[in-house]
Amino acid sequence: xxxxxxxxxxxxVALAVGVFLWRRLSTGKxxxxxxxxxxxxxxxxxxxxxxAPEHDLPPGTPAxxxxxxxxxxxxxxxxxxxxxxxxxxxISAARQEDFKEQYGPEAxxxxxxxxxxxxxxxxxxxxxxxxxxxxxxxxxxxxxxxHIEVGEPDRAFCVDLGRVLPSGExxxxxxxxxxxxxxxxxxxxxxxxxxxxxxxxxTLTRLQTGVSSPLFIAEMRERLGVAPLxxxxxxxxxxxxxx
Amino acid sequence: MAKGYLxxxxxxxxxxxxxxxxxxxxxxxxxxxxxxxxxxxxxWMLESLLDDNVPFRLTLSLSPTLIAMLQDDFLQNRYLxxxxxxxxxxxxxxxxxxxTPFHDTARMYNDRLHGARDTFARRYGKNLVRAFxxxxxxxxxxxxxxxxxxxxxxLLMIHREAVRAQVATGIQTYRRAFGRDPAGLWLPECxxxxxxxxxxKEFGLRYFFLDSHGLLFASHRPRFxxxxxxxxxxxxxxxxxxxxxxxxxxxxxxxxxxxxxYREYYRDIGFDLDYDYIxxxxxxxxxxxxxxxxxxxxxxxxxxxxxxxxxxxxxxxEAHAGNFMFNxxxxxxxxxxxxxxxxxxxxxxxxxxxxxxWFEGPHWLETLMRRIAYDQHTLEPITPSxxxxxxxxxxxxxxxxxxxxxxxxxxxxxxxxxxxxxxxLHWAAERMIExxxxxxxxEGLRRRxxxxxxxxxxxxxASDWAFIMATNTMVAYAARRTKNHLxxxxxxxHQLRENRLEPGWLAELEDRNxxxxxxxxxxxxxx
Numbered sequence: 195x196x197x198x199x200x201x202x203x204x205x206x207v208a209l210a211v212g213v214f215l216w217r218r219l220s221t222g223k224x225x226x227x228x229x230x231x232x233x234x235x236x237x238x239x240x241x242x243x244x245x246a247p248e249h250d251l252p253p254g255t256p257a258x259x260x261x262x263x264x265x266x267x268x269x270x271x272x273x274x275x276x277x278x279x280x281x282x283x284x285i286s287a288a289r290q291e292d293f294k295e296q297y298g299p300e301a302x303x304x305x306x307x308x309x310x311x312x313x314x315x316x317x318x319x320x321x322x323x324x325x326x327x328x329x330x331x332x333x334x335x336x337x338x339x340x341h342i343e344v345g346e347p348d349r350a351f352c353v354d355l356g357r358v359l360p361s362g363e364x365x366x367x368x369x370x371x372x373x374x375x376x377x378x379x380x381x382x383x384x385x386x387x388x389x390x391x392x393x394x395x396x397t398l399t400r401l402q403t404g405v406s407s408p409l410f411i412a413e414m415r416e417r418l419g420v421a422p423l424x425x426x427x428x429x430x431x432x433x434x435x436x437x
Numbered sequence: 438m439a440k441g442y443l444x445x446x447x448x449x450x451x452x453x454x455x456x457x458x459x460x461x462x463x464x465x466x467x468x469x470x471x472x473x474x475x476x477x478x479x480x481w482m483l484e485s486l487l488d489d490n491v492p493f494r495l496t497l498s499l500s501p502t503l504i505a506m507l508q509d510d511f512l513q514n515r516y517l518x519x520x521x522x523x524x525x526x527x528x529x530x531x532x533x534x535x536x537t538p539f540h541d542t543a544r545m546y547n548d549r550l551h552g553a554r555d556t557f558a559r560r561y562g563k564n565l566v567r568a569f570x571x572x573x574x575x576x577x578x579x580x581x582x583x584x585x586x587x588x589x590x591x592l593l594m595i596h597r598e599a600v601r602a603q604v605a606t607g608i609q610t611y612r613r614a615f616g617r618d619p620a621g622l623w624l625p626e627c628x629x630x631x632x633x634x635x636x637x638k639e640f641g642l643r644y645f646f647l648d649s650h651g652l653l654f655a656s657h658r659p660r661f662x663x664x665x666x667x668x669x670x671x672x673x674x675x676x677x678x679x680x681x682x683x684x685x686x687x688x689x690x691x692x693x694x695x696x697x698x699y700r701e702y703y704r705d706i707g708f709d710l711d712y713d714y715i716x717x718x719x720x721x722x723x724x725x726x727x728x729x730x731x732x733x734x735x736x737x738x739x740x741x742x743x744x745x746x747x748x749x750x751x752x753x754x755e756a757h758a759g760n761f762m763f764n765x766x767x768x769x770x771x772x773x774x775x776x777x778x779x780x781x782x783x784x785x786x787x788x789x790x791x792x793x794x795w796f797e798g799p800h801w802l803e804t805l806m807r808r809i810a811y812d813q814h815t816l817e818p819i820t821p822s823x824x825x826x827x828x829x830x831x832x833x834x835x836x837x838x839x840x841x842x843x844x845x846x847x848x849x850x851x852x853x854x855x856x857x858x859x860x861x862l863h864w865a866a867e868r869m870i871e872x873x874x875x876x877x878x879x880e881g882l883r884r885r886x887x888x889x890x891x892x893x894x895x896x897x898x899a900s901d902w903a904f905i906m907a908t909n910t911m912v913a914y915a916a917r918r919t920k921n922h923l924x925x926x927x928x929x930x931h932q933l934r935e936n937r938l939e940p941g942w943l944a945e946l947e948d949r950n951x952x953x954x955x956x957x958x959x960x961x962x963x964x
Contacts, residue, residue, distance in 0.1 A: 260920055260927075264864050270595060272859065273838065275846035282860045339856060371595065374631075376838035376846055377654040384658055387833040389668045391825075 269355050269368035276347030276378035281309065282339035283355050285367055293367065297359065305357035307333050309340060310364060314372055315350045322366065325352070330364070347378040439817030441769030442781040442824060443809065444676070445802070446646060448623050449476065449788035450500035450587055452901035452918075453952050455512055461721050464914060468506055469519045472565070474729060475792035476507075477553045478799040480568045486806055487575055493806035494818035496579045497569070497788070498623035500587055501610035502899070504566055505952035508614065513563040520557065523729065524550045526718045530706075530730055533714075538744040539732040545747050546730055566614050573615055579820040582611040583623040585953065588898035589850045591630035591838060592859060598873075599866035599898070601636050602960045606895060606953050608640055613955060620822045621645055625900050627678070627785070628840035628847065634669035644674040644821045646785050651839030652677030659832055664772055664780035666824070667834045675836045676821055681768065682784040685761060686795075693761075694795040698753040700745050701733040702794055731796075754797040758804035766815040781824055842904075855906040858919050865894050865926050872933060873961035886938050887958035889946050890929040896950055897922035922950070 269283040294302055312325035333340055333355075344351060351373055356366040451471055454464035479497075486493050506512050527547035534543040561567045572578035584590060585606035593599045604622065611619050621644035622637055629647055637645060649663050652675060659667050663677030685692050693699075707719050707728040719726050733742035734750065765782055772780040791798030809816055825831075842849035851859070872887060879887050897919055905915035925946055932938045 258920065258924055260861050260923055266864070270859070270863060272592060272595070272847075272851060274848050274851045275844065278848075280851055280856055280859075282856070284860070339860070341853070341856075374838070376630075380653060381656055381658045381834075383656065386657065386660055388830055389672065389833045390830040391668065391672050 267368055269353065269370040271351065271353050271370035271373040273351075273373040273375045274341070276375050277343060277345050279311075279342040279344055279351060279353075279373055279375070280339065281342060281353050281355075281370060283368055284338060285355070289367060293357070293365065297365065301359060302357070305359045305365070307335055307337075308356055308358050308364065309333055309342065310354040310356055310366075311342060311344065312352045312354070313346075313349055314352045317350070320352050320372065322354070322369070330358070344375060347375050350374050439779065440773045440815045441765075441779045441817070442819040443765055443816050444494075444496060444781055444783045444819050444821060444824065445805075446496040446498065446623075446783065446785035447479070447788040447791070448498040448500075448583070448785060449479075449503055450498075450583065450625075451503050451506065451789075452899045453502040453506065453586065453896055453950075455506060455509060455949075455951070457511055457949065463720065463726065465512070465515060466519070466726065468512065469516050470727070470729060471789055471793060472507075472516055472557070473520065473523070473550070473553050474796075475789050475799075476565055477556050478549075478792040479788065479802075480556060480565065481552070482799045482803040483572050483578060484568075486803060487572070487577065489807075491807055491810045492818075493577055493810060494579070494820050494823070495577070495806070496581060496621075496820050497572070498581045498583055499566075499569060499611075499614075500583045500623075501585045501607045502587065502952060504582070504610050504614050507565050509951070517554075517558060517563065520550065520554055522718060524554060526728060526730065527551075534732075541747060542732050542745050543730070570615055579620060579822060580615060581619040581621050581623055582607050584625050585610065586895045586899040587625040587901060588895070589625055589628055589840075589847070589900035589903060590633055591628050591840075591847060592851055593862065593866065593898060594630055594632065595863050596866040596870060597632075597636065598870045598961050598963065599894075600633065601639070601963060602869075602891065603895065603898065604636055604640055604642075605960045606891075606956055608642075609955050609957075610953055620820075621674075626840045626842055626850070626904075627651070628842075628850075628900075629675070629836055630838040631669075631835050634671045634673040634675070634836075637673045638671040642673060643825060644676060646676050646678060646783065647836055648678050648839050648841040648845060649680045650845050651675070651836050654837035654839070655834035656837075657832070657834040659834055661776055661778070661780065661832075664776060664782065665778065665828070665831060666781070666821070667832045667836065670833065670835060674821070674825055674831060676781070676783045678785055678841065679768075679782045682761070682765065682782060683786075685764065686784075686786060686790070693754075693757040693801065694790075694798070695735065696753050696757070697735045697737060698746070698749045699735050700731055700750060700796040701735045701742055702731065702796075704731055704733040704742055706730040706732070750797050751800055754801040755804045758801050758808055761801075761805055762808050762813060762816070766813060769815050778828065781819065783821075849907050850900055850903040852907055854909065854912075855903040858903060858906075861919075861923050862894075862898055865897065865923055865930075868930050869894050869926075869958075870961045872930065873958050876933075877959070877962060879958075882938050882940060882943070883933065884958075885947065886929050886933055886943055888956050889943060889950075890926050890933070891956055891958040891961065892950055892953060893922045893926040893929065893946070895953070895956075897926065925950070 263284055265286055266284055267286045267289050269281060271279055271281045274280050290302060309331040310328050311331060312320065312328045314320045314325050317324055317326070331340070331342060353370045354366040355368045356364050358364050451468055454462065454468055456462040456465055483495070527543070527550045530543040531540070531547050534540040557563060557565065569580055573580040584603035586603070588603045590600050590603060593603070607622070608619060618641060622642045624633070624645045627646055627648050629645070629651055634645070644666065652659060652663050652667060655667060659665070663679055666674040666676045668674055686694070705727040707715060708725050715725070715728070716723065718728050732745055734745045736743045768782060769780060791802060806818070809818055839845055840847060840849070869891060872890065876883065876887060902915040902919045906912050928942070
């Protein structure tokens with residue numbers, strides 16, 4: 195019975211969000227006809243903005259829309275830039291059911307949704323307990339995605355979507371993949387390693403024979419070795435660690 | 438021996454815009470304009486350089502969707518019809534402008550349109566890919582390609598199989614058009630994330646391009662900054678874009694295209710002329726659109742515009758080519774003093790900037806190539822492949838996730854205007870992988886349905902849709918394309934799972950969304 199109620203609630207929420215999303219997307223700007231667009235500063239993408247006159251479809255065109263839910267548990271984390279992550283999720287009815295079975299029928303209502311953001315930089319296998327640190331980000335009950343400001347380039351993050359019970363206990367519902375924020379500065383690592391892949395080109399000229407298959411890096415290292423030039427070269431082992 | 442190298446790279450791409458269901462399509466017009474104003478002028482320029490045996494080098498990326506459109510019968514015929522209409526307008530314009538300061542410009546357009554028709558229809562039999570094949574065979578132009586539909590790969594990397602399919606299908610399209618494998622790959626939007634190079638490696642690709650910071654912020658600081666490539670751990674080379682030469686061409690403020698003698702893009706007779714006169718040449722619903730007939734020069738910042746003078750514009754382009762060369766020579770002189778090998782300056786641009794936006798761009802490029810060949814000894818033009826042959830030993834580092842979009846990372850393709858697409862794109866990719874693994878050797882109708890599902894997924898993944906949503910123009914079209922391809926995918930998925938394929942609907946989809954005829958859905962099954 196409760197499952198049905200929850201399913202109905204989930205459906206209503208999905209519908210509301212869907213309508214909201216649809217309205218947001220379908221609010222096209224009025225069709226401009228006479229005025230050519232303002233001249234803008236050239237940007238990197240400008241050449242592809244070659245679509246000069248704006249001509250959006252009249253509002254309310256197609257009735258077809260994508261489903262808002264696929265009935266699947268998932269939490270996906272993506273790094274947008276050195277400072278921001280983006281997560282989206284979907285919790286299946288079954289997962290909600292499990293939660294209620296474990297914590298009581300009122301537990302969903304009584305708890306609140308939280309994203310727990312873990313710093314897992316350098317952690318080889320994150321298991322929920324071995325993160326360097328974490329922070330909790332309260333999210334709205336109805337939201338299914340979040341832009342997260344982490345402010346930390348060159349780190350690895352993982353998020354759990356969970357619920358905080360009135361007791362303060364955090365219960366994980368979903369766990370994301372690990373996402374890495376890109377660097378925003380020059381690397382401090384000044385050690386150099388050099389690679390020689392002449393072999394790759396040897397395979398391409400008709401004049402040379404005998405070398406056939408493309409060389410993979412491990413093979414190359416063995417056969418040709420790394421040719422260090424200048425300052426220093428680090429052991430290959432070290433690089434193995436940061437991959 | 439030259440002190441340094443210059444690698445000019447043009448990337449030509451348009452999303453797959455083919456709408457047989459409409460009598461007139463504004464989106465198809467992007468293609469027609471690009472053919473007339475960019476691709477054909479580039480062909481003329483390259484032919485002229487080859488005819489004169491100028492020892493130039495250029496790297497040219499043609500996107501698989503663009504290749505597919507250039508090879509498509511339906512679009513070829515529609516383009517020709519469009520061109521004929523413009524030729525008709527050209528004749529009327531020559532007549533109308535007689536005795537005005539616009540007459541020379543009208544005659545120039547008229548001549549160019551006739552020339553375009555001759556090049557397109559007579560010389561290349563409506564298939565411009567043949568022209569590019571010739572350039573590739575000349576050995577002076579390194580033609581490469583990009584991911585199948587220009588998918589924004591770092592944001593699809595949640596499923597490596599989806600990225601592999603983008604790359605594999607892109608290479609397949611290239612192979613079909615050019616009869617060989619591309620040497621390197623243009624990463625859509627120069628967007629990279631660590632690990633992407635391993636997929637490129639699987640396909641024997643030897644290099645790709647990054648924005649400057651993608652290389653500079655690599656895991657180990659590159660000794661030569663952006664003036665030498667680095668090898669990724671996979672052994673694929675990453676070349677970094679030179680900021681200085683980019684800005685001179687890209688920026689309207691500091692760059693060449695803003696010069697007052699150049700043609701003003703925003704004054705077009707499609708908007709300026711009397712409605713009754715221009716009506717047959719604009720949107721059939723009477724919506725004014727660009728025609729390509731533009732008679733003014735940029736003149737200055739204000740609204741007041743003076744007539745365009747073709748000779749002045751050409752002279753300016755030539756002066757700018759000289760200036761660009763001079764600056765690169767200086768850069769090389771400086772760099773070669775501090776580097777123990779000749780620097781390479783990598784200057785990549787969107788091809789559509791040349792001709793379409795910057796009308797004089799192709800002339801600038803041609804002049805630049807000629808002057809580099811004959812008027813100096815510091816710079817040598819080069820392709821990335823040639824560079825790697827001469828310098829096979831390079832520093833090893835993992836480049837930084839980046840793109841050449843605004844702010845340098847993924848924000849343009851992942852922000853509040855377009856973030857909603859990823860849950861659907863990822864869902865579909867996951868289903869596609871499942872389908873491919875469930876049906877390792879499908880035949881007949883099922884096989885066709887699986888291939889079409891893959892095609893719809895690829896079309897939905899085009900970075901163009903997210904980009905258009907972010908720029909807030911034509912959002913409805915971009916959203917509709919994303920949704921329609923995903924809904925087509927979802928429909929096929931349901932039918933495949935429930936074993937109730939509808940041959941009629943499948944045939945309709947195959948007919949409408951028809952790029953990549955050799956596509957193999959099994960590429961998604963590969964682990």
